[in-house]
Amino acid sequence: MTRFGILGFGLHAVRRLMPGFARAHNCQVSALSRRDMAKARASAAEYKIPLAFDSASDLCRSPEVDAVLVTTPNACHLQDVLLAIDAGKPVLCEKPMGMNAAECRQMVEAGGKAGVLLGVAQVFRFEDSTARLRARVANGEIGRPIFARSEFSYPGRNHARAWLTSAALSGGGPVADVGVHCIDALKYILDDEVVRVSARGFSDQDSREVEAAAVLSLEFSHGTLGMVAVSTRAEYRTPLEIVGETGVLRADDGLNVERPISLQLRRGGNVVESELVSNQYAYARQVDMFADAVEGKAQFPVSGEAGWQNQEILDAAYHSMKSGRTEDVIQVAASKSR
Structure with missing residues (x-):
């Protein structure tokens, strides 16, 4: 069972991601982060998520997090993906992958150098x-x-x-x-x-x-x-x-x-x-298939290179x-x- 930490727990997490995780078979959410700790704790309590953070770095380095799902505003994707890679955590980044192709290239090269799995959440492929x-x-x-x-x-x-x-x-x-x-x-x-x-x-x-x-x-x-x-x-x-x-x-x-x-x-x-x-199962398939890739069972369908190409x-x-x-x-x- 792969444990995800969600960076930037906001509207998308509430409307789409959490219902998807509720239908997933091979993963769950163990942590979330928001800029405001009081709001982070409130969201964690509402959705029965064990850990709440106001620091992206602390979430990425938590031993209770196996993989990171980046859902912050697009301008934050590069920094947050690099934090996850630096912590050695497989990372699934929301679309669009970055602000420009140069940022995407930086993410892909960092993941390749560190040997860390990087995927992009193009959910409609699922x-x-x-x-x-x-x-x-x-x-x-x-x-x-x-x-x-x-x-x-x-x-x-x-x-x-x-x-x-x-x-x-x-x-x-x-x-x-x-x-x-x-x-x-x-x-x-x-x-x-x-x-x-x-x-x-x-x-x-x-x-x-x-x-x-x-x-x-x-x-x-x-x-x-x-x-x-x-x-x-x-x-x-x-x-x-x-x-x-x-x-x-x-x-x-x-x-x-x-x-x-x-x-x-x-x-x-x-x-x-x-x-x-x-x-209805698209969001569940997306995280389950990333969890399978984390566990070495399969290749994730949307690689960092695919996000870079988009x-x-x-x-x-x-x-x-x-x-x-x-x-x-x-x-x-x-x-x-x-």
């Missing part, structure tokens, strides 16, 4: 919906993929994570926050890498220093053209669609973890097959927003995790 779409594309059910589309919108005004509108803390708006999910999901479903990207976005008074919405055009190495649309100004929606030469695979709210999802196969404009799946795509997208040009994506060696 969903039934993305797994089934990947399998059906690989089986040739729609022929060669021509287009791939993923969208992720949510109402972001007055969000509890107020730091999301600070470029110094978040590194970007919805492109960094949820666009990375869309990009990674399409890469996983297509089993392919993004080689070029162009992006356009806009900001408003409420989004302050970061974009409020953006559209990314992706070019994959095998020729598929992808589109990612993200926003903090629209209602929640996460549609996925893969258009092939002989059919279309589609899922409305395909990344949703809260309710069943209908995967549709369409031909000639008609639904010819429908499959109902649930993503960050290269984000960096290229933000460069494109500024330059107005299509940008090449730097390819990270050994970035493919499956």
Whole structure:
């Protein structure tokens, strides 16, 4: 049984991580940290977590912690991951992995030098919906993929994570926050890498220093053209669609973890097959599979190199927003995790 310590126990831990751990089979939470010790103790008491810390270093060095889950604001990821690596603790870092690709490279190199396991929490790789779409594309059910589309919108005004509108803390708006999910999901479903990207976005008074919405055009190495649309100004929606030469695979709210999802196969404009799946175990699978990797039972599907590669795509997208040009994506060696 792998014991996790959660660095930065906040809204994400409450809404997503703790319900995931409740369903997990091979791991549990033994410690958490928050900046305020009184709040840390209150959260620990509420969720029956044995240890509370206000120091990331102390949590990482606790003998009661086998692995560290970094869920702090994006600007803190580098420091917190390096603390865990320095303590010799396997570390699972929330997406986006860093503020830029240089930070990700530093994390990967530190983990490699120390021989410490480093993974990235791209949770949608652990969903039934993305797994089934990947399998059906690989089986040739729609022929060669021509287009791939993923969208992720949510109402972001007055969000509890107020730091999301600070470029110094978040590194970007919805492109960094949820666009990375869309990009990674399409890469996983297509089993392919993004080689070029162009992006356009806009900001408003409420989004302050970061974009409020953006559209990314992706070019994959095998020729598929992808589109990612993200926003903090629209209602929640996460549609996925893969258009092939002989059919279309589609899922409305395909990344949703809260309710069943209908995967549709369409031909000639008609639904010819429908499959109902649930993503309710995605967060549990993610931590269980990292625990298996910690215990040497399996390889974790999303390596540090994979997170670094996703960050290269984000960096290229933000460069494109500024330059107005299509940008090449730097390819990270050994970035493919499956």
